Amino acid sequence: MLADIFSMCRALAARGSVSIIPVKIASSRERSKTTPRKQLTSFCICGPHAHPRRLRRRYYQIREFQMASSGDELESEDPDDELELDDQPEAAAAPIPERLYDINDADEDSKTANLEALTLNEEDAWWNQQPLNNLDLSSNALTHISPKIENLNTLTVLQLHDNALVALPPQIGKLEKLVRLNLSHNKLRELPPDLFSLPELRHLNISHNEFIELDPDISNLHMLEFLDASNNNIKSLPGGIGFLVRLTALLLPNNHIKELPPDIVNMRSLQKLDLMKNDLVALPEDMGLLRKLQCLYVQHNDIKELPSFEGNESLNELHASNNFIEQVPKDLCANLPHLKIFDLRDNKISEIPDEVHLLRNLTRLDVTNNSIHQLPVALAHLAHLVSLQVEGNPIKSIRRDIIQCGTTRILKTLQERAQAKDRQGGGAEAQTCPAAVECQAQSELPAGNVDKYKLRHTRTLAVNLEGLTQVPDQVFEVAAAENVHVVDFARNQLKQLPNGLQLMSKLVTELVLSQNAIVVVQPFISQFTRISYLNLSNNLLTDLPHEFGVLNTLRELNIGNNRLTFIPKALYELQGLEILLANDNHITALNVAGLENMGRLNTLDLRNNDIESIPAILGNLTNIKHLELIGNPFRQPRHQILMKGTDAIMSYLRDRIPT
Numbered sequence: 001m002l003a004d005i006f007s008m009c010r011a012l013a014a015r016g017s018v019s020i021i022p023v024k025i026a027s028s029r030e031r032s033k034t035t036p037r038k039q040l041t042s043f044c045i046c047g048p049h050a051h052p053r054r055l056r057r058r059y060y061q062i063r064e065f066q067m068a069s070s071g072d073e074l075e076s077e078d079p080d081d082e083l084e085l086d087d088q089p090e091a092a093a094a095p096i097p098e099r100l101y102d103i104n105d106a107d108e109d110s111k112t113a114n115l116e117a118l119t120l121n122e123e124d125a126w127w128n129q130q131p132l133n134n135l136d137l138s139s140n141a142l143t144h145i146s147p148k149i150e151n152l153n154t155l156t157v158l159q160l161h162d163n164a165l166v167a168l169p170p171q172i173g174k175l176e177k178l179v180r181l182n183l184s185h186n187k188l189r190e191l192p193p194d195l196f197s198l199p200e201l202r203h204l205n206i207s208h209n210e211f212i213e214l215d216p217d218i219s220n221l222h223m224l225e226f227l228d229a230s231n232n233n234i235k236s237l238p239g240g241i242g243f244l245v246r247l248t249a250l251l252l253p254n255n256h257i258k259e260l261p262p263d264i265v266n267m268r269s270l271q272k273l274d275l276m277k278n279d280l281v282a283l284p285e286d287m288g289l290l291r292k293l294q295c296l297y298v299q300h301n302d303i304k305e306l307p308s309f310e311g312n313e314s315l316n317e318l319h320a321s322n323n324f325i326e327q328v329p330k331d332l333c334a335n336l337p338h339l340k341i342f343d344l345r346d347n348k349i350s351e352i353p354d355e356v357h358l359l360r361n362l363t364r365l366d367v368t369n370n371s372i373h374q375l376p377v378a379l380a381h382l383a384h385l386v387s388l389q390v391e392g393n394p395i396k397s398i399r400r401d402i403i404q405c406g407t408t409r410i411l412k413t414l415q416e417r418a419q420a421k422d423r424q425g426g427g428a429e430a431q432t433c434p435a436a437v438e439c440q441a442q443s444e445l446p447a448g449n450v451d452k453y454k455l456r457h458t459r460t461l462a463v464n465l466e467g468l469t470q471v472p473d474q475v476f477e478v479a480a481a482e483n484v485h486v487v488d489f490a491r492n493q494l495k496q497l498p499n500g501l502q503l504m505s506k507l508v509t510e511l512v513l514s515q516n517a518i519v520v521v522q523p524f525i526s527q528f529t530r531i532s533y534l535n536l537s538n539n540l541l542t543d544l545p546h547e548f549g550v551l552n553t554l555r556e557l558n559i560g561n562n563r564l565t566f567i568p569k570a571l572y573e574l575q576g577l578e579i580l581l582a583n584d585n586h587i588t589a590l591n592v593a594g595l596e597n598m599g600r601l602n603t604l605d606l607r608n609n610d611i612e613s614i615p616a617i618l619g620n621l622t623n624i625k626h627l628e629l630i631g632n633p634f635r636q637p638r639h640q641i642l643m644k645g646t647d648a649i650m651s652y653l654r655d656r657i658p659t
Contacts, residue, residue: 096137096142096145096146098146098148101146101148101149101151101152102148102151131154132152132154132155133154133155133156133157133177134155134156134157135152135155135157135158135159136157136159137158137159137160137163138159138160138161138162138163138182139161139162139163140163141163141164142160142163142164142165143163143164143165143166144165144166144167144169145160145165145168145169145172146169147169147170147171148171149169149171149172149174149175150169150171150172150174150175152175153174153175153176153177154177155175155177155178156177156178156179156180156200157178157179157180158175158178158180158181158182159182160181160182160183160186161182161183161184161185161186161205162184162185162186163185163186164186164187165183165186165187165188166186166187166188166189167188167190167192168183168188168191168192168195169192170192170193170194171194172192172194172195173192173193173194173195173196173197173198174194175198176198176199176200177200178198178200178201179200179201179202179203180201180202180203181198181201181203181204181205182203182205183204183205183206183209184205184206184207184208184209184228185207185208185209186208186209187209187210188206188209188210188211189209189210189211189212190211190215191206191215193215193217196215196217196218196220196221197220198221199222199223200223201221201223201224202223202224202225202226202246203224203225203226204221204224204226204227204228205226205228206228206229206232207228207229207230207231207232207251208230208231208232209231209232210232210233211229211232211233211234212232212233212234212235213234213235213236213238214229214234214237214238214241215238216238216239216240218238218241218244219238219240219241219242219243219244220243221244222243222244222245222246223246224244224246224247225246225247225248225249225269226247226248226249227244227247227249227250227251228249228251229251229252229255230251230252230253230254230255230274231253231254231255232254232255233255233256234252234255234256234257235255235256235257235258236257236258236259236261237252237257237260237261237264238261239261239263240263241261241263241264241267242261242262242263242264242265242266242267243263243266244267245266245267245268245269246269247267247269247270248269248270248271248272249270249271249272250267250270250272250273250274251272251274252274252275252278253274253275253276253277253278253297254276254277254278255277255278256278256279257275257278257279257280258278258279258280258281259280259281259282260275260280260283260284262284264284265284265286265287265289265290266289267290268289268290268291268292269292270290270292270293271292271293271294271295272293272294272295273290273293273295273296273297274295274297275296275297275298275301276297276298276299276300276301276319277299277300277301278300278301279301279302280298280301280302280303281301281302281303281304282303282304282305283298283303283306283307284307285307285308286307287307287309287311287312288307288308288309288310288311288312288335289311290311290312291311291312291313291314292314293312293314293315294314294315294316294317295315295316295317295319296315296317296318296319297317297319298319298320298323299319299320299321299322299323299343300321300322300323301322301323302323302324303320303323303324303325304323304324304325304326305325305326305327305329306320306325306328306329306332307329307332308329308331308332308335309332309335309336310331310335311335312335312336313335313336313337313338313457313458314338315336315338315339316338316339316340316341317339317340317341318336318339318341318342318343319341319343320343320344320347321343321344321345321346321347321366322345322346322347323346323347324347324348325344325347325348325349326347326348326349326350327349327350327351327353328344328349328352328353328356330353330355333353333355333356333357333358333359334355334358336359337358337359337360337361337457337458337460338361339359339361339362340361340362340363340364340384341362341363341364342359342362342364342365342366343364343366344365344366344367344370345366345367345368345369345370345389346368346369346370347367347369347370348370348371349367349370349371349372350370350371350372350373351372351373351374351376352367352372352375352376352379353376354376354378355378356376356378356379356382357378357379357381357382359382360382360383360384360460360462360464360488361384362382362384362385363384363385363386363387364385364386364387364388364389365379365382365385365387365388365389366387366389367389367390367393368389368390368391368392368393369391369392369393370392370393371393371394372390372393372394372395373393373394373395373396373397374395374396374397375390375395375397375398375410375414376414377414377415377417377418377421379410379411379414380411380414380415380417380418381418381464382411383462383464383488383490383491383514383515384490384512385407385411386407387407388407388410388411390403390410391403398410398413398414452478452482455478455479455482455484456482456483458486459482459483459484459485459486460484460486460487460488461475461476461479461484461486461487461488462486462487462488462489463488463489463492464488464489464490464491464492466492467492467493468489468492468493468494469492469493469494469495470494470498471489471494471498471500472500473499473500473503474500475500476498476500476501476503476504477500477503479504480503480504480507483507484504484507484508485507485508485509485510485530486508486509486510486512487501487504487508487510487511487512488510488512489512489513489516490512490513490514490515490516490535491514491515491516492515492516493516493517494513494516494517494518495516495517495518495519496518496519496520496521496522497513497518497521497522497524497525499522499524501524502524502527505524505527505528505529506527506529506530507530508528508530508531509530509531509532509533510531510532510533510534511528511531511533511534511535512533512535513535513536513539514535514536514537514538514539514558515537515538515539516538516539517539517540518536518539518540518541519539519540519541519542520541521536521541521544521545521548522545523545523547524547525545525547525548525551526545526547526548526550526551528551529553530553531551531553531554532553532554532555532556533554533555533556534551534554534556534557534558535558536557536558536559536562537558537559537560537561537562537581538560538561538562539561539562540562540563541559541562541563541564542562542563542564542565543564543568544559544568544570544571545570546569546570547570548568548570548571548574549570549571549572549573549574550573551574552574552575552576553576554574554576554577555576555577555578555579556577556578556579556581557571557574557577557579557580557581558581559580559581559582559585560581560582560583560584560585560605561583561584561585562585563585563586564582564585564586564587565585565586565587565588565610566587566588566589566591567580567582567587567590567591567594567595569594571594571598572591572594572595572597572598573597574598575597575598575599575600576600577598577600577601578600578601578602578603579601579602579603580598580601580603580604580605581603581605582604582605582606582609583605583606583607583608583609583628583631584607584608584609585608585609586609586610587606587609587610587611588609588610588611588612589611589612589613590606590611590614590615590618592615592617592618592621595618595621596620596621599623600623601621601623601624602623602624602625602626603624603625603626603627604624604626604627604628605626605628606627606628606629606632607628607629607630607631607632608630608631608632609631609632610632610633611629611632611633611634612632612633612634613634613636614629614634614636614637614653615653616653616654616656616657616658617653617657618650618653619649619650619651619652619653619654619655619656619657620654620657621650622650624646624650625646626646627646627649627650629642629649630642630643637649637652637653
């Protein structure tokens with residue numbers, strides 16, 4: 001079998017149709033008894049027609065053979081094991097060898113050979129061979145696929161992208177175990193009806209083809225979870241597409257769709273919907289039925305009005321730039337409590353409603369190039385807003401030089417105006433707290449003003465910019481009764497964690513206490529057994545209690561802008577922590593041994609501290625993919641290296657580890 005495959009590949013390589021990627025195959029004599037076996041069940045014929053950036057070194061697996069068990073073994077020392085074709089000119093695509101379609105069948109010679117050797121090595125017998133389940137024929141300029149593809153009925157993954165296919169054989173419908181099919185970057189205009197009977201297909205990519213419509217039978221792919229039909233000429237979607245109830249991602253950008261079918265809202269599992277660069281004039285009024293939708297992209301369409309999105313509580317990102325939208329519905333602001341990114345640039349919007357303060361979690365608002373004359377002071381109530389883009393508007397209420405200074409200065413100006421209104425006692429928005437809890441600005445939050453309906457509706461207790469110094473226990477009792485799991489008291493005057501928080505220790509998953517005056521975190525923080533996100537930035541902390549180390553569910557911790565002179569020792573026990581933001585403190589040194597214990601740490605931000613030297617062994621922590629060190633007094637690595645990013649920093653450090 002091995003000889004068949006090598007002869008087949010070398011024949012194709014001689015005609016310039018494929019590039020052979022060097023793989024070391026270990027013989028039974030070379031394998032030690034302790035070397036783990038790897039059943040090899042994938043095969044790749046990747047042609048030279050692939051874009052250079054797509055050509056990555058891949059170690060594919062072929063049937064009953066064993067591949068080297070480590071990366072070091074993959075580089076063969078025998079020049080006969082490698083065939084380099086980098087200097088070979090491109091040639092016309094050769095047909096796929098017929099032997100490939102029968103690769104699951106052992107010929108008589110191999111049966112005989114294996115039977116004779118059975119007493120020596122039974123594991124190589126033909127009946128112990130594993131069938132092919134992953135086939136990659138991408139980037140070969142193929143114009144057709146043989147009907148014999150039906151013989152490979154054990155395939156679960158089939159990659160046919162970057163070819164010149166104009167049609168597929170009906171026999172592809174015989175691949176009943178197929179889970180993933182990539183047909184992108186071809187010349188297909190239709191799919192064979194048999195394909196829509198594939199019972200296990202979950203991932204289908206038909207992007208960058210020549211489709212003008214989707215076959216209504218696509219709704220028969222009941223297991224489909226991902227569909228990419230971007231960059232085609234599709235003008236409409238078929239009725240019945242809503243039967244794809246398992247679909248989590250529907251990507252349709254760069255088409256010519258003018259209207260969405262009514263039943264699209266039946267895709268109750270949909271999380272990402274991309275309709276960018278189409279010809280849409282409106283969105284369905286009942287978009288709220290897509291209750292799991294998290295990201296919606298409708299840029300570059302002809303939309304004039306946005307729906308209220310009632311029911312889309314999970315929506316995190318709404319991108320609607322480059323349309324003809326004239327106003328932001330007030331109901332929209334009330335219905336999207338978890339919206340973080342709101343992109344409305346290049347529209348026809350004339351004003352931002354005061355109800356914008358209801359977008360409690362908004363971090364980025366872009367209204368560039370609209371017709372806005374005035375910014376509402378309600379924007380100052382958005383405690384998490386870090387990016388406010390308003391350029392290209394005829395704003396007269398704020399001086400141009402303030403706008404040019406950016407988000408921080410704009411929000412500061414609006415906040416000063418809001419405080420002035422408070423002193424004058426004017427304006428409804430100055431009288432009430434625009435959150436799940438309504439109250440007048442004061443040092444203590446009255447428990448009687450808790451809005452239970454909003455707590456139940458948003459599962460969020462959020463009170464910001466109220467100057468609170470304490471919170472009654474009754475507030476947390478009510479919140480716990482409504483099963484609230486997000487608590488946000490950012491931008492107040494709290495000096496410690498409210499004691500009543502203990503009543504919600506088994507519920508809280510996100511806790512935001514940034515921009516307060518917290519000096520100490522009490523030991524009861526260890527009781528929060530479900531917490532995954534904790535923001536303690538912009539406080540007065542100098543350390544964290546050792547009980548902090550038991551928060552095994554914590555994934556992200558922000559302790560930036562405090563008074564820390566070292567990374568608290570308790571953090572080194574957080575095995576599940578993935579993101580640690582400790583910027584703008586006074587940290588003087590790094591405990592690499594401690595950081596090494598944090599095996600899942602992916603992001604480490606240490607900007608603007610007092611670190612005098614960076615240990616070279618930090619470069620060995622390969623789990624760290626994002627490292628920020630700018631703004632420290634150390635001399636090495638130099639600023640030029642820091643600006644090149646994490647890979648350059650880690651490489652620099654590894655090169656300086658003593659041998």
